[in-house]
Amino acid sequence: MTDSLTGPGTRWGFIGAGKMASALIRGMVRAGTAPPSSIAASDPSPEARAALEAEGVMATGSNAEVADRSDVIVLAVKPQAMDVALGELGGRASGKLVVSVAAGVMVDRLASGLGPGVRVVRVMPNTPALVGEGAAAYCLGPGVTGEDEGLVLRMLQSVGIARRVPESLMDAATGLCGSGPAFVYAVVEAMSDGGVLAGLPRDLATAMAAQTVLGSARMVLETGLHPGALKDQVTSPGGTTIAGVHALERGGLRAALIDAVKAAATRSAELAEEARGRPTGH
Incomplete structure (x- = not known):
């Protein structure tokens, strides 16, 4: 040593x-x-x-x-x-x-x-x-x-x-950061689909969606502001963003993501309990 x-x-x-x-x-x-x-x-x-x-x-x-x-x-x-x-x-x-x-x-x-x-x-x-x-x-x-x-x-x-x-x-962390990338990929894919629905080519829509997520995440980390405050900075009265936010709330996006993290954390705890019943091999 x-x-x-x-x-x-x-x-x-x-x-x-x-x-x-x-x-x-x-x-x-x-x-x-x-x-x-x-x-x-x-x-x-x-x-x-x-x-x-x-x-x-x-x-x-x-x-x-x-x-x-x-x-x-x-x-x-x-x-x-x-x-x-x-x-x-x-x-x-x-x-x-x-x-x-x-x-x-x-x-x-x-x-x-x-x-x-x-x-x-x-x-x-x-x-x-x-x-x-x-x-x-x-x-x-x-x-x-x-x-x-x-x-x-x-x-x-x-x-x-x-x-x-x-x-x-640690199970909560597993549900958030361990499983979280899959949830974010689903969000990026859905945003890309929205861009295609609005008329953008697929490759352009995916690149713009991914960069938007990357840049937004960096804003949270580097400004230290609450995500809600950053959202409010983008959301002007009667504008395009509040119309989109309204659609997200109507579709239950936030509740679905909260449920996804909780479900993943719960499954992590279940797997840990199942593993406790197995011999260590020593």
Whole structure:
């Protein structure tokens, strides 16, 4: 173990090299959080390994090899593959920081599967991390230090923004930022359809809808104003926007989106409860 996890000698290991792991790795390298030579990843797919090797990252098919050479282990496997991963890593992660990006896998399950002496952080990122615009929530397990948290923050901030929440709110975060991109894509698609209905070509309508969502989101983040206040700035008396807002209210858009986030959060909690009944493989 290095003297300081935040130092340049920190060795990172990713168990799983799918889209999310690859996004985090590339973001860390791009942001200067870690050089490629300090990162290793394991994945059963030769294609996934080759893609990372081309960027200077050590890639292997062995989870144990990655765990043994790493100070920080990032579990980036699917929830249904977690039992196998924990079984392979048990005993190898002692004294190390382990970060899990698997949805619905609780801190206590991770800690019990990995064995004593492991510090666990649970993270819920989302797919816009692939383009450097992710939103992630994270929670800390017992024994996690401020230095550990700072390291996790730097990893997540290399691909977007991150906010700490208690584990009791991770299902809510899953429903909002984890599932939320799908809801936004539905909104973009519907806005594009509206543009086509009004006479715009499809490619133009989709590009304008997507950019409008992107710009509006940036206005919320950069101005710090309430979304309702920003909406009011666009809505003039008797104008086009208030006519459109009226149509949205009549169609129940806001209630539908609220229900969608709540339904996704509820399902996340259900999946976590179902996972609690399965053995950890250790």
